[in-house]
Amino acid sequence: MTTTTAPMPPVRARRRLFRSAPLIAAVATVSLVATSCSEFVGIPGVNCTLTPANSFWRANVTQAPIHTSSSTWITSLGPTRGGKADFGSGLWNGGPIGIPYDVVAGTAPKRTLTFDYDEDSDHVGYPIPNPPTVEGGMASDGDRHVIMVDKDNCRLYETYATYPGANNSWTSGITAGSGATWDMKSNAMRTATWTSADAAGLPILPGLVRYDEVASGKVLHAIRMTVPTTHRSYVWPASHQAGSTNLTTYPPMGAWLRVKANVDINRFDPYIRPIIVALKTYGAVIADNGSAFYFSGAPDERWDNDKLQLMNVLKGADFEFINASSLQVAPNSYQATTAQ
Numbered sequence: 001m002t003t004t005t006a007p008m009p010p011v012r013a014r015r016r017l018f019r020s021a022p023l024i025a026a027v028a029t030v031s032l033v034a035t036s037c038s039e040f041v042g043i044p045g046v047n048c049t050l051t052p053a054n055s056f057w058r059a060n061v062t063q064a065p066i067h068t069s070s071s072t073w074i075t076s077l078g079p080t081r082g083g084k085a086d087f088g089s090g091l092w093n094g095g096p097i098g099i100p101y102d103v104v105a106g107t108a109p110k111r112t113l114t115f116d117y118d119e120d121s122d123h124v125g126y127p128i129p130n131p132p133t134v135e136g137g138m139a140s141d142g143d144r145h146v147i148m149v150d151k152d153n154c155r156l157y158e159t160y161a162t163y164p165g166a167n168n169s170w171t172s173g174i175t176a177g178s179g180a181t182w183d184m185k186s187n188a189m190r191t192a193t194w195t196s197a198d199a200a201g202l203p204i205l206p207g208l209v210r211y212d213e214v215a216s217g218k219v220l221h222a223i224r225m226t227v228p229t230t231h232r233s234y235v236w237p238a239s240h241q242a243g244s245t246n247l248t249t250y251p252p253m254g255a256w257l258r259v260k261a262n263v264d265i266n267r268f269d270p271y272i273r274p275i276i277v278a279l280k281t282y283g284a285v286i287a288d289n290g291s292a293f294y295f296s297g298a299p300d301e302r303w304d305n306d307k308l309q310l311m312n313v314l315k316g317a318d319f320e321f322i323n324a325s326s327l328q329v330a331p332n333s334y335q336a337t338t339a340q
Contacts (some may be wrong), residue, residue, distance in 0.1 A: 041220045043210070045103055046153040048154035048184050050206045050221075052335070053095030055187055057206045057221045057239045058329060061258055061283045064322035073321050077227055081238040085272070086290075087209060087297030088305040095137025096299035097296050099145055101205055104136040106152030111171065113159065113262075120194045120240075122254035124181055126157050132171040134162060143288075145197055146176075147205050158197035158204055187335040190239040198224075199288040200253040201239030207285065209275055209297035214218045219278035225250065226290030236328045242289060250287055257321045258283035259314070268314070271307040276314065284323065292316070 041058065042049045051057045087098030088299055104254040110125020127148050131138070135145040149155075165173020180196035182188075182203050190201045199203050200277045207224030230244035231252045238254025259280040268325075274296070284295060293316060327336040 002070075003111060009091055017279070023276040034041045035056075039144070039326040043101075043103065043109065043149060043215075044212060046149055048230050050156075050184055052185060054208070054336055055334050056324075056336045057334075058282065059222070059324075060281055061222075061256065061322055061324060061325055061327075062261065062281055064258070064324055064327075066256075067321040069248065069251070070257075070321040073257075074230070074248050074316055076089060076129055076249045077316050079315065079317035081292050081316045083207070083292065083293045083295060083314035085275070085297060085308040085311045086205070087299055087303065088293040088308055089299065089301045089303040089306065093137070093200075094142075095135070095140050096133070097303075097305075098297045098299035099135050099147065099204060099208055100133040100299050101147035101149060101208075102133050104129060106150050108148075108150070109152075109171070109205070112161075113176050113179055114173075114175045115178055116161070116176070117195060120180045120196075121176075121179045124157075124177060126159060126174075126181075128159075128174060130168060131164075132170060145204060147197075149184075149205065156182045156184050156205055160197040187333045188333045189237065189332055192239055192331070195240040195242075199240065199242035200234060200236060200286065202254075202285070204287070204289050204296070207287065207296060209278075209295065211298070211300035211302050214272075214274045214300070217274050219274045220282070221278065222256070222274070222282040223278060223284045224287045224296040225284040226288045226294045226296070227286055227292050230286065230289055237285065237334055238287075239317075244289075251321065253286055255273045255286045255321055256283050256324045257286075257319045259318055260320050262316045269307060271304065272310055275311070277318075279314075293319075 022239055104127045108127035111128045113122040113126055132146045136142040144162050146159045148157040159176040161177030162173050164170050178195050178197055191198055195201050211321045213219050228245040229245055229250045231250045232241055232246055234241040235254040265273060265276055329335040329337055
C-alpha cells in the first residue's frame with residue numbers, strides 16, 4: 001500500500017560507533033515517582049509489559065528540576081523547529097514509515113548473527129523471522145533495525161544494520177552492526193559503554209509510540225527521539241555515546257526533556273493530544289542521532305498521516321531538559337526511584 005500523505009523522511013546520518021566517555025556528573029537531587037500503572041503497557045498478544053512498572057520509561061518527570069544547560073541545549077536544537085511524528089501508515093520509498101517490530105513465539109528458530117560491533121553485542125540466538133520486518137524495507141540502506149518480541153518468554157531482541165546472508169537468506173549468514181537482548185521483566189541495563197541496536201545503548205521498542213495506545217487515549221511512557229548533534233558523552237539511562245562534538249552546547253546521549261508545564265494541551269489536535277500529554281508527563285529521551293525533535297513510533301495502517309503532521313505545532317521552545325539524576329537507583333539498573 002502506498003500513500004500520498006506520508007510524512008517527510010528523517011534526515012539520518014548513518015551511526016558510527018564511538019567508545020563512550022564517562023557519564024556526565026549529576027548536580028541536582030530530587031525524588032520522583034515512578035508511575036505505578038495498573039493499566040497494561042504492552043503489545044496485543046504479548047502477555048507481559050514492555051518494561052517493569054518502575055522502569056525509567058514509565059517514570060513521571062513532571063516535578064524533575066530543570067537542567068542547568070536546558071536553554072543552551074534547546075537553542076542548539078532549534079527553538080522554532082517543529083516536532084515530527086517519525087511514523088505513520090503506508091510506505092515511504094518502499095518501506096514502512098517508522099520502526100516496525102515482529103512478535104514471535106518462544107519456539108521460533110534462533111539465528112546466529114555476525115556483528116560489526118562484536119564486543120558490544122549480545123551473542124545469543126536471535127529469533128529473526130524468515131523474512132523479518134526491516135525498518136525502511138528490504139531495499140533500505142538506512143538503520144535497518146529488526147525488532148523481535150518473544151511473546152512467550154517476555155524477551156526483547158533488537159539488531160541494527162541487519163542484512164540477510166548469501167542468496168538473500170534469513171536463516172543463515174545474517175549480519176548486523178550490533179545486537180542486544182533484554183528480559184522485559186527486568187531493569188538490568190547494558191554494560192556501561194556498550195551500544196545496543198540504538199546509539200544510546202537503550203532498547204528501542206519501549207520508547208516507540210504505538211497506534212493502540214494513542215487510540216486508547218493514553219501513552220504511558222517516555223518516547224524515543226533523535227537530534228542531529230550530540231556531545232561525546234552520555235547520561236543515565238544511556239550506556240553509550242555516538243557524539244560528534246566536544247562542545248557542551250549540545251546535549252549528551254540519554255538527555256531527557258519534557259514539554260513545559262505551561263504549554264496548553266488544547267493547542268493540539270485531539271488526535272495527537274495523547275502524545276503531547278506523554279511528552280509532558282514522561283518526556284522524551286535522546287537515543288540516536290537524526291533529525292531534531294523527531295519522535296519515534298511504530299508503523300501502522302491505521303495511522304492518519306495528515307493528523308500526525310500536526311505534531312509540527314509543537315516547537316522546540318515548548319520543551320525543557322530535566323536533570324533526572326536522582327531517578328537512578330543503581331549504576332547497572334533502569335529502575336527509577338519511587339516517592340519517599
